[in-house]
Amino acid sequence: xxxxxxxxxxLAAGLLSTLAVACNSKKTPFTPEEAVTESGEKVKLLSVxxxxxxxxxxxxxxxxxxxxxxxxxxxxxxxxxKFAMVIDLSRCKNLKKCQSACNHVHxxxxxxxxxxxYQMQDAEKTAPYFQPTTxxxxxxxxxxxxxxxxxxxxxxxxxxxxxxxxxxxxxxCMAACPYSTRVFNWDEPPMTEELSHSDYNAETSIPQKRGxxxxxxFCPDMxxxxxxxxxxxxxxxxxxxxxxxIEDSVTNGSETFRFSDLVKDKAGYRLMEDLGTKPSVYYLxxxxxxxxxxxxxxxxxxxEKKS
Amino acid sequence: xEKIQKFSSEKIIHDLLPKKFGRRGMIWTGxxxxxxxxxxxxxxxxxxxxxxxxxxxxxxxxxxxxxxxxFFVAISLVGSLITAIFRLANVxxxxxxxxxxxxxxxxxxxxxxxxxxxxxxxxxxxxxxxIHGRIQSPIMWDVIVISTYFCTSLLLLYITLLPDIxxxxxxxxxxxxxxxxxxxxxxxxxKGTEEQEKLRDKSIxxxxxxxxxxxxxxxxxTSWLFATTYRPGWDSTNFGAYFVSGAFLVxxxxxxxxxxxxxxxxxxxHYITERHFDKMGKILVMLALxxxxxxVNEYLVPAFKMKKDEEEHLxxxxxxxxxxxxxxxxxxxxxxxxxxxxFPKGRKPNAMFVAGVMVVVGAWFKRYLIVxxxxxxxxxxxxxxxxxxxxxxxxxxxWAITAGSLAGVLLIITFFARVFPIISIYKTITDHETxxxx
Numbered sequence: 128x129x130x131x132x133x134x135x136x137x138l139a140a141g142l143l144s145t146l147a148v149a150c151n152s153k154k155t156p157f158t159p160e161e162a163v164t165e166s167g168e169k170v171k172l173l174s175v176x177x178x179x180x181x182x183x184x185x186x187x188x189x190x191x192x193x194x195x196x197x198x199x200x201x202x203x204x205x206x207x208x209k210f211a212m213v214i215d216l217s218r219c220k221n222l223k224k225c226q227s228a229c230n231h232v233h234x235x236x237x238x239x240x241x242x243x244x245y246q247m248q249d250a251e252k253t254a255p256y257f258q259p260t261t262x263x264x265x266x267x268x269x270x271x272x273x274x275x276x277x278x279x280x281x282x283x284x285x286x287x288x289x290x291x292x293x294x295x296x297x298x299x300c301m302a303a304c305p306y307s308t309r310v311f312n313w314d315e316p317p318m319t320e321e322l323s324h325s326d327y328n329a330e331t332s333i334p335q336k337r338g339x340x341x342x343x344x345f346c347p348d349m350x351x352x353x354x355x356x357x358x359x360x361x362x363x364x365x366x367x368x369x370x371x372x373i374e375d376s377v378t379n380g381s382e383t384f385r386f387s388d389l390v391k392d393k394a395g396y397r398l399m400e401d402l403g404t405k406p407s408v409y410y411l412x413x414x415x416x417x418x419x420x421x422x423x424x425x426x427x428x429x430x431e432k433k434s
Numbered sequence: 435x436e437k438i439q440k441f442s443s444e445k446i447i448h449d450l451l452p453k454k455f456g457r458r459g460m461i462w463t464g465x466x467x468x469x470x471x472x473x474x475x476x477x478x479x480x481x482x483x484x485x486x487x488x489x490x491x492x493x494x495x496x497x498x499x500x501x502x503x504x505f506f507v508a509i510s511l512v513g514s515l516i517t518a519i520f521r522l523a524n525v526x527x528x529x530x531x532x533x534x535x536x537x538x539x540x541x542x543x544x545x546x547x548x549x550x551x552x553x554x555x556x557x558x559x560x561x562x563x564x565i566h567g568r569i570q571s572p573i574m575w576d577v578i579v580i581s582t583y584f585c586t587s588l589l590l591l592y593i594t595l596l597p598d599i600x601x602x603x604x605x606x607x608x609x610x611x612x613x614x615x616x617x618x619x620x621x622x623x624x625k626g627t628e629e630q631e632k633l634r635d636k637s638i639x640x641x642x643x644x645x646x647x648x649x650x651x652x653x654x655x656t657s658w659l660f661a662t663t664y665r666p667g668w669d670s671t672n673f674g675a676y677f678v679s680g681a682f683l684v685x686x687x688x689x690x691x692x693x694x695x696x697x698x699x700x701x702x703x704h705y706i707t708e709r710h711f712d713k714m715g716k717i718l719v720m721l722a723l724x725x726x727x728x729x730v731n732e733y734l735v736p737a738f739k740m741k742k743d744e745e746e747h748l749x750x751x752x753x754x755x756x757x758x759x760x761x762x763x764x765x766x767x768x769x770x771x772x773x774x775x776x777f778p779k780g781r782k783p784n785a786m787f788v789a790g791v792m793v794v795v796g797a798w799f800k801r802y803l804i805v806x807x808x809x810x811x812x813x814x815x816x817x818x819x820x821x822x823x824x825x826x827x828x829x830x831x832x833w834a835i836t837a838g839s840l841a842g843v844l845l846i847i848t849f850f851a852r853v854f855p856i857i858s859i860y861k862t863i864t865d866h867e868t869x870x871x872x
Binding site: 246297314 | 455483484485486491492493495496553554555556559560562563565567568570571572573574579594603617647660661662663665810812813814815816817818819820
């Protein structure tokens with residue numbers, strides 16, 4: 128039921144934005160586009176009705192990756208959702224695939240990272256472990272509290288995003304965030320030709336802009352398409368589980384759990400609970416680990432050499 | 435104590451009217467302008483390349499710009515101390531000090547506002563503060579109270595200046611042409627009638643009452659920029675009072691230095707007397723002791739507990755990376771000035787000048803210590819970030835802009851003293867006519 132509704136919504140949103148794109152382009156939609164000569168090579172496609180149809184390859188054109196939502200919509204978020212992440216520390220081997228996928232998709236400055244994989248050891252005698260951190264998407268976000276211009280905001284689906292077109296670069300949010308999650312674009316961020324012409328979209332967080340703050344966004348553009356954030360799908364060890372607290376389910380792509388059971392059974396916890404920030408990211412303690420801590424260290428040595 | 439003389443109003447006017455710069459004045463002003471220009475060049479570079487020209491990073495995301503901002507806000511508080519508090523308390527010897535402290539306040543708060551804009555990543559979006567402003571944010575509080583304080587201070591300076599402008603208009607032969615138009619534009623309507631005087635007196639009293647809470651607000655809110663975060667070293671309920679007491683200390687120190695300089699340069703020995711230094715010295719000791727008291731609270735109480743997150747920060751200050759600066763700020767900025775000034779011999783002008791300079795310099799570094807070390811000790815380890823982010827030393831552009839802003843404050847004060855009498859002529863005449871002058 129819920130899924131049907133969201134699919135309808137998705138289709139409607141897609142249709143609307145296609146229209147919007149069509150209206151925005153200078154060409155009227157009724158004049159034929161430049162003549163295409165048939166290549167003679169046919170491609171089989173699945174139509175919306177479920178029939179298999181054949182189209183000449185020359186007619187195939189790449190569709191924009193994502194119907195972009197308006198700034199207002201991006202600020203509201205997806206109704207009836209409350210996104211959460213569960214990070215299973217017992218599975219993390221410090222491969223940092225999450226990090227590289229995230230950096231790649233969001234065109235993060237090569238030196239900086241939105242996802243950081245910390246080597247943690249809480250006390251001298253306790254076990255070391257690897258702790259990937261994303262933005263915690265707090266329910267009482269200290270960063271949002273201090274932002275003077277509402278450039279960083281909390282949505283109804285629990286996600287904290289940044290409007291880089293509004294950010295004045297005062298960096299108060301960075302001082303306020305206890306999780307060292309936020310990074311600043313001190314320099315011109317790396318940019319592809321195509322990207323530099325597109326408008327900023329708070330849901331994709333690209334293109335990043337000089338003099339503004341950036342951070343993990345829980346990939347709401349993927350979520351809108353019913354897909355998982357890039358870090359979740361990039362992790363070969365299934366460390367990251369993503370899902371909706373209202374639906375009470377989280378998945379890493381191959382396994383799906385009831386969120387409440389998973390957190391209860393495995394004694395999930397959140398970082399710096401005492402600060403009262405109420406994060407949306409839960410951690411499962413590093414017990415019965417799939418890998419030895421030392422195995423993860425190899426990765427660290429090689430990456431150090433690289434830098 | 436030296437003998438106190440009563441002067442005729444002619445002599446007072448002659449002594450206190452603004453004078454042209456001499457050779458030394460030209461060199462002083464010229465060097466300040468050059469320092470400002472270097473700062474402007476550095477800022478243009480920063481505007482073109484972005485904040486990447488600074489050495490700030492994702493950990494030390496606030497550097498000397500912000501500590502310099504805190505310093506300016508602090509020193510500007512003195513306007514309210516000397517003028518408003520002394521007036522309401524009816525301190526009789528305040529006359530030669532009020533205008534000095536007011537112009538320090540106005541120029542420092544002007545540059546505090548400028549420095550905040552310089553620190554912004556997107557200064558061209560400043561208008562967003564008015565279009566999208568969120569009143570929940572302490573930055574908005576700061577914008578509101580600082581602009582209020584700026585306007586109130588300017589008004590106080592202006593209203594107290596009115597009778598002097600009248601005197602200057604009437605003395606135009608002596609003063610010559612250069613600023614005659616400015617004086618007329620500013621104060622030709624002021625005739626000094628009984629009605630006007632009454633109105634002026636009332637206005638000053640009202641402003642003096644209003645400016646005290648506003649002054650407390652500017653520095654309390656500035657302290658809240660830090661205290662409203664969770665970070666060790668900032669997360670303190672002591673912060674408002676700690677900042678305000680420190681601000682009064684550095685302000686008093688600044689006034690002492692300015693008193694000494696103006697007395698020397700303009701030969702004001704008969705107006706700013708040794709008694710004034712003596713009185714200011716006593717106030718300086720009291721304020722330094724008060725600030726020291728808040729420092730004990732601020733550092734020793736958390737040090738007694740040594741919570742894990744605080745430990746790294748405190749050890750860094752007491753014996754680590756920042757120890758030399760920390761002890762410099764405590765010993766040179768507070769303890770030695772107290773030891774100098776607590777004895778009557780230390781309250782002579784020259785000794786006071788040395789103590790005043792120590793207080794001001796110590797206070798500047800103190801602000802740096804409040805901002806930077808905390809940012810270098812985040813809750814989670816410094817990891818997966820460029821190595822250069824884990825240390826901070828300002829780049830030449832940051833130094834140039836900071837030096838330029840300090841020079842800018844001095845430049846405003848210098849130009850003001852060129853155009854207007856730095857001691858109220860009108861009030862001095864009244865003092866000499868009516869009661870025992872100080």
